[in-house]
Amino acid sequence: QVQLVESGGGLVQPGGSLRLSCAASGFTFSISAMSWVRQAPGKGLEWVSTISNNGGSRNYADSVKGRFTISRTNAKNTLYLQMNSLKPEDTAVYYCAKLPGRPRTGWVPSSQGTQVTVSS
Secondary structure, eight states, rough: OEEEEEEOOOOTTTTTTTTEEEEEEOOOGOOOOEEEEOTTSSEEEEEEEEEEEESEEEEEOOOTTTTEEEEEEEGGGGEEEEEEOOOOGEEEEEEESSSSSSOOOTTOOSSSOOOEOOOO
16 A cells, blocks of 8 residues: 655745655655645645656756756655745645656645745
């Protein structure tokens, strides 16, 4: 059974940084592409980033490109999202997902996510 537990969210001022983590279990993490998806208040799900199983390929939404960095440590079954130069529009619940790319219509997160709030 796939289990994903996000952590690292919080309240941060505009321009600040946060590092999100996602502990994965119940599947072979090292052969799985992984993604981050977020949902802002009152809005739909937005794909943020995807990393290949070995970290050799990384893709980002235009809205976060140059500010966010996705990474992983397969030995620890952990996915990360380093978020720099945060903006108020980055406020959302962030979910990690066992997805090779953008989620399909109707996809529902299987984890609780971690709240990121960017505000002064």
